[in-house]
Amino acid sequence: MIQIDNTIISDLLIEEKFVCDLEKCKGQCCIQGDSGAPLEDFEADILDDLYPVLKPYLRQEGIEAIEKEGKYYVDDQHELVTQLIDGGECAYVVFESNGIAKCGIEKAWLDKKIDFRKPISCFLYPVRTKKFTELEAVNFDEWDICKPALENGEKADVAVYQFLKAPLIEKYGQQWYSELEGFAKEIKERKNNFK
Helix, strand or coil: EEECCCCCCHHHHHEEECCCCCHHHHHHHCCCCCCEEEEHHHHHHHHHHHHHHHHHHHCCHHHHHHHHCCCEEEECCCCCCEEEEECEECCCCCCCCCEEEHHHHHHHHHHHCCCCCCHHHHCCCCCCEEEECEEEEEECCCCHHHHHHHHHHHHHCCHHHHHHHHCCCCCHHHHHHHHHHHHHHHHHHHHHCCC
């Protein structure tokens, strides 16, 4: 484990290789799971404000779920999460013609209709964070659906933290990320010295 400020970071962010392979996984992380995508409190407020702009980007099933159940809910773990469609995929998910799941929120952002890209938990995936009283855990979420991404990462020699540079900087800042890079370099040098 690595500590930077009030975060405890799993070594797997440095040790594991990862590059999303949407052609193979089809964006299953937006479809499978026990609950919706975790939200920060301010992100729920953003979804409330942006819903009229987002609505045209969503599927009818998503619109119906949101308008019947709400834009988000509190799950069994007492976390604020995005709404689901009948307990299945995220209400904000849309499908490309090739069957790949994408985020309707991000589509609106790509079209420059909104300034909010998507919930940070989605942008950070496969990294998951958990807040404790004084610390925040930053962990790599190992899931079978990401096996193609692990293989892709090995081929490309890209570590999880490198693949997620932009969302990690968005969440924790450039200084934090630079420190993580420094730890990664030290770990790599130590391993090379033992070869």
